[in-house]
Structures are given as structure tokens and as C-alpha cells.
Amino acid sequence: AQTVTQSQPEMSVQEAETVTLSCTYDTSESNYYLFWYKQPPSRQMILVIRQEAYKQQNATENRFSVNFQKAAKSFSLKISDSQLGDTAMYFCAFMKPLYNQGGKLIFGQGTELSVKP
Amino acid sequence: GAGVSQSPSNKVTEKGKDVELRCDPISGHTALYWYRQRLGQGLEFLIYFQGNSAPDKSGLPSDRFSAERTGESVSTLTIQRTQQEDSAVYLCASSLGYTDTQYFGPGTRLTVL
Numbered sequence: 594a595q596t597v598t599q600s601q602p603e604m605s606v607q608e609a610e611t612v613t614l615s616c617t618y619d620t621s622e623s624n625y626y627l628f629w630y631k632q633p634p635s636r637q638m639i640l641v642i643r644q645e646a647y648k649q650q651n652a653t654e655n656r657f658s659v660n661f662q663k664a665a666k667s668f669s670l671k672i673s674d675s676q677l678g679d680t681a682m683y684f685c686a687f688m689k690p691l692y693n694q695g696g697k698l699i700f701g702q703g704t705e706l707s708v709k710p
Numbered sequence: 711g712a713g714v715s716q717s718p719s720n721k722v723t724e725k726g727k728d729v730e731l732r733c734d735p736i737s738g739h740t741a742l743y744w745y746r747q748r749l750g751q752g753l754e755f756l757i758y759f760q761g762n763s764a765p766d767k768s769g770l771p772s773d774r775f776s777a778e779r780t781g782e783s784v785s786t787l788t789i790q791r792t793q794q795e796d797s798a799v800y801l802c803a804s805s806l807g808y809t810d811t812q813y814f815g816p817g818t819r820l821t822v823l
Binding site for chain 1: 756
């Protein structure tokens with residue numbers, strides 16, 4: 594069974610600085626998807642970034658980028674120029690889609706990020 | 711366009727009562743998922759619907775939990791004879807297809823007294 598581990602329960606960063614959140618996963622699959630979601634206090638889960646395992650290029654979305662190391666099974670999230678609105682719980686998630694089982698997400702335990710002014 | 715909506719936003723119930731939670735997916739999304747999030751935890755998969763196919767119920771924790779979906783529309787998650795350990799936020803997500811990104815609703819916070 595696949596597992597996702599986020600080893601940093603809490604992190605903090607000063608506004609405008611850069612922070613990196615760690616995620617490792619365990620799978621024997623070769624084709625899969627990885628995600629970062631953020632969950633602010635409103636509890637709405639918001640997609641931050643998505644990475645297909647078959648793509649070697651790291652995904653980026655504005656200030657958010659990932660470092661995807663397939664052999665090491667590592668998928669870290671870098672947030673540049675941190676903003677107060679980035680304060681949230683961040684979840685790393687793994688997906689191996691199968692037609693009869695869908696694309697159920699397997700989540701890590703989360704990293705609570707605080708951006709300080 | 712409208713996102714995924716869920717109702718009620720909050721539900722407080724007494725142990726032993728039945729509760730019904732509702733999810734309205736994004737229009738046109740064929741896949742729908744239910745997840746449970748206990749306090750301070752990540753999300754746990756409960757059930758998956760894809761069009762008119764038989765649902766994947768492998769994540770349901772007990773036979774007190776059931777869910778229905780008619781076609782590609784609304785879904786309801788029912789918990790019978792609620793227990794205190796059922797207290798959690800229940801999140802619904804939908805996606806265009808089973809390989810696509812899931813978009814989440816705001817969740818229902820269930821508190822069982």
C-alpha cells in the first residue's frame with residue numbers, strides 16, 4: 594500500500610522569504626500523480642500544484658514550485674516570496690488512478706505553515 | 711462557475727442518531743469522492759462514484775456508513791447510529807474524470823455528543 598509522509602508538523606517563515614516543505618512517499622508504481630493542497634482555517638482544500646510522475650520537469654505555479662525526485666520518492670514544495678495569505682495547513686497527496694477505484698488521494702499528515710509579518 | 715457545495719456546514723447530533731450529509735459536485739464532473747478528516751489529521755478516503763458504475767466502497771469504516779449518488783448529480787453520505795468517534799469534517803470532492811484533479815467542497819463538520 595502507498596504511504597505519504599510529511600515529517601514537519603509545523604513550520605514558520607518570515608513574509609517575503611522562501612520556505613520548503615518536505616514530502617516523501619512509498620510506492621511500487623511507476624505511473625502516478627502527486628499533489629500539494631493547502632487548507633486555510635476556512636477548511637476549504639485548495640489545489641496548489643500537481644505533478645505527473647512521467648514528467649521529468651518540475652511543476653511550477655507562480656510562487657510555488659516542486660522538487661520532484663522520483664528515484665528518491667521525494668516531492669518537496671517551495672514557496673517563494675511568502676505572503677501572509679499562505680498561512681495554512683499544507684497536505685501532500687499521492688494518486689494512482691484506476692478505473693474501478695478512481696483517483697482516490699492518499700494524504701500525508703500535513704504541515705502547518707505560519708507566515709509571520 | 712460554481713464549485714463543489716456541501717450542506718449542512720455544521721451538524722451537531724446526539725449519539726445514536728442518524729445523519730445525512732449532502733454534496734453537490736461541479737456540473738459535468740463524473741467522478742465524486744467522500745473523505746473524512748479527523749481533528750489534526752490528513753484526509754481518509756471513504757467512497758468513490760464514477761458515473762453509473764458500481765461505487766468503490768473500500769474506505770467506508772463500518773456498515774453504519776453508506777452513500778448514494780444518482781447519475782452524475784448530488785450525493786448523500788448517511789451515518790446511522792452515530793458514535794462519538796464519527797466526529798470529524800466530511801469533505802466531498804469531484805473531478806471531470808478519474809485521472810483528473812479533484813476539487814473540494816468546504817466540508818461538513820459533524821459533532822457527535
